[in-house]
Amino acid sequence: MSKSNRQNTSYKISFLDRFKMAISLHKKNAANTLLDVLRHPTNSLLTILVLAIALALPTAFYVFSSNAKAISSNWSGGVQMALFLKENVSQEQRAEFIQELSFRPEFKEVVLIPKEQAIEDFKQQSGFGDALDYLDENPLPDSIILTPYENHSGAAMLEKLAQELEQNPVVDLAQLDMAWIQRYQAILEISQKVGTFVSILLAFGVLLIVGNTIRLAILNRRDEIQVIKLVGATDAFIRRPFLYTGFWYGLIAALLAALMVNIVLLLLQQPSSTLAELYNSGFSLMGLAPSQTLTLLAIGASLGLFGAWFSVSKHLKDIQPT
Amino acid sequence: MIEFHQVFKRYEGGHEALKGVSFELPAGEMAFLTGHSGAGKSTLLKLIALMERPTRGQVILDGQNISKVKDRHIPYHRRKIGMIFQDHRLLFDRTVFDNVALPLIIAGVSDREIPKRVRAALDKVGLLSKEKQLPIQLSGGEQQRVGIARAVVNKPPLLLADEPTGNLDPELSADIMNLFAEFNQVGVSVLIASHDLALIARMRHPVITLKEGRTIRNELAEAAFDE
Numbered sequence: 001m002s003k004s005n006r007q008n009t010s011y012k013i014s015f016l017d018r019f020k021m022a023i024s025l026h027k028k029n030a031a032n033t034l035l036d037v038l039r040h041p042t043n044s045l046l047t048i049l050v051l052a053i054a055l056a057l058p059t060a061f062y063v064f065s066s067n068a069k070a071i072s073s074n075w076s077g078g079v080q081m082a083l084f085l086k087e088n089v090s091q092e093q094r095a096e097f098i099q100e101l102s103f104r105p106e107f108k109e110v111v112l113i114p115k116e117q118a119i120e121d122f123k124q125q126s127g128f129g130d131a132l133d134y135l136d137e138n139p140l141p142d143s144i145i146l147t148p149y150e151n152h153s154g155a156a157m158l159e160k161l162a163q164e165l166e167q168n169p170v171v172d173l174a175q176l177d178m179a180w181i182q183r184y185q186a187i188l189e190i191s192q193k194v195g196t197f198v199s200i201l202l203a204f205g206v207l208l209i210v211g212n213t214i215r216l217a218i219l220n221r222r223d224e225i226q227v228i229k230l231v232g233a234t235d236a237f238i239r240r241p242f243l244y245t246g247f248w249y250g251l252i253a254a255l256l257a258a259l260m261v262n263i264v265l266l267l268l269q270q271p272s273s274t275l276a277e278l279y280n281s282g283f284s285l286m287g288l289a290p291s292q293t294l295t296l297l298a299i300g301a302s303l304g305l306f307g308a309w310f311s312v313s314k315h316l317k318d319i320q321p322t
Numbered sequence: 323m324i325e326f327h328q329v330f331k332r333y334e335g336g337h338e339a340l341k342g343v344s345f346e347l348p349a350g351e352m353a354f355l356t357g358h359s360g361a362g363k364s365t366l367l368k369l370i371a372l373m374e375r376p377t378r379g380q381v382i383l384d385g386q387n388i389s390k391v392k393d394r395h396i397p398y399h400r401r402k403i404g405m406i407f408q409d410h411r412l413l414f415d416r417t418v419f420d421n422v423a424l425p426l427i428i429a430g431v432s433d434r435e436i437p438k439r440v441r442a443a444l445d446k447v448g449l450l451s452k453e454k455q456l457p458i459q460l461s462g463g464e465q466q467r468v469g470i471a472r473a474v475v476n477k478p479p480l481l482l483a484d485e486p487t488g489n490l491d492p493e494l495s496a497d498i499m500n501l502f503a504e505f506n507q508v509g510v511s512v513l514i515a516s517h518d519l520a521l522i523a524r525m526r527h528p529v530i531t532l533k534e535g536r537t538i539r540n541e542l543a544e545a546a547f548d549e
Binding site for chain 1: 371373394397398399400401405411412413424425427428429430431432433472476
């Protein structure tokens with residue numbers, strides 16, 4: 001290049017200026033795309049609503065299943081084991097066995113219910129009071145009620161314990177009334193797996209919806225993208241506003257989803273506490289904790305961002321200036 | 323500034339747009355590229371801006387073999403070139419000011435600098451008073467001058483123009499050409515593809531004539547030979 005040309009070479013830009021401009025570009029992109037989304041609500045509202053529903057469903061399911069889990073954890077804390085003793089067991093054998101049980105580390109509480117007390121209780125509670133007086137002898141055995149510590153109240157553990165105790169010569173039968181808890185937990189587990197699967201599908205759906213929305217936005221601005229490429233825009237420069245758009249879609253949809261779930265929870269609060277009262281339970285419906293709401297927002301925003309990213313990296317290459 | 327060495331360009335489908343073109347445009351020179359439509363003028367300009375890659379041969383810009391420029395560096399390559407098109411290629415939803423500011427925003431020029439430089443460029447093309455208007459409110463000649471302002475705002479060392487006066491009447495065309503000559507006078511290299519032979523003849527700058535993808539006359543080489 002000749003000397004006369006020197007004055008004409010491109011402006012030099014310092015690194016600091018570049019950095020400052022990059023920051024200010026990001027701010028502008030973020031603000032402009034947000035305004036764009038908000039300013040054209042008819043364009044974006046439908047998409048955002050669909051996204052919000054897709055995010056609200058797994059969220060509601062999550063809240064539902066953590067409530068269900070909370071209920072069942074209360075129950076398993078109350079699991080008890082009943083040992084019915086053989087009829088010919090002497091007082092000494094019985095006392096010895098009780099002592100042995102109370103030394104074991106698994107049990108919080110060991111309570112003997114002698115057969116005399118058992119029949120009294122039964123008389124009072126069953127309403128057969130007078131009828132029972134006609135029996136010649138007490139048909140009920142002595143029993144011991146065991147309350148395990150929480151860390152020993154797992155279903156499998158208790159099952160093993162019951163089998164072991166049944167081997168003891170003084171024990172006739174060890175009864176563990178937890179089949180229904182197991183069933184409940186099994187159903188819960190299945191529904192959790194289904195829920196996880198459906199959530200993954202819905203997350204995938206969110207990616208596709210955002211991806212498709214961004215694809216349309218890219219095609220709409222095809223000419224503009226060609227022009228900007230011609231005047232030297234890098235892919236990153238062109239990509240950025242689309243990524244921000246995806247991000248806003250995801251974030252706003254997540255906010256809306258949180259709102260939807262909270263409204264549903266609010267509507268359920270009254271009936272659920274009535275139900276809990278009927279069951280004499282102190283259970284109260286758990287809502288979305290602030291940290292869970294934040295997680296939802298983060299998931300929504302990143303799904304939006306990634307959906308946009310996939311779309312942009314796929315479609316931007318196809319647009320070249322001609 | 324620009325060197326072509328035995329450059330061939332064959333498009334997919336077999337059409338051979340350039341068949342061994344060689345020429346050299348010295349830095350600070352202004353030249354015209356002419357020939358019938360389909361002679362290869364546009365292809366030649368596209369090769370310089372890396373909108374196309376040559377099938378064979380070398381294109382050298384400012385001492386650099388541009389076939390070595392990787393795809394992801396193409397944007398930086400294009401910032402060294404101001405391009406002007408027959409159809410202006412303006413963004414019609416943005417004001418004149420925003421259109422001209424575009425290359426500066428892309429290059430990361432600071433917000434303080436941008437208005438100064440945009441107004442300087444608009445002043446040169448005589449459109450300072452229309453910065454707030456939309457391109458659609460301007461005449462064809464004015465739109466083309468916005469395109470020129472956008473091409474020069476970043477002060478690139480090279481201007482490429484593809485039929486810049488294609489849609490303009492003769493008087494406006496002459497104005498546009500004179501504008502290019504002014505930029506050339508301050509040291510910018512200029513290559514203009516045009517088939518407006520009468521206008522080219524009046525401009526008194528070297529002419530390269532293409533026919534069916536070959537150079538049939540190169541006044542740049544003749545001028546060098548004369549010296």
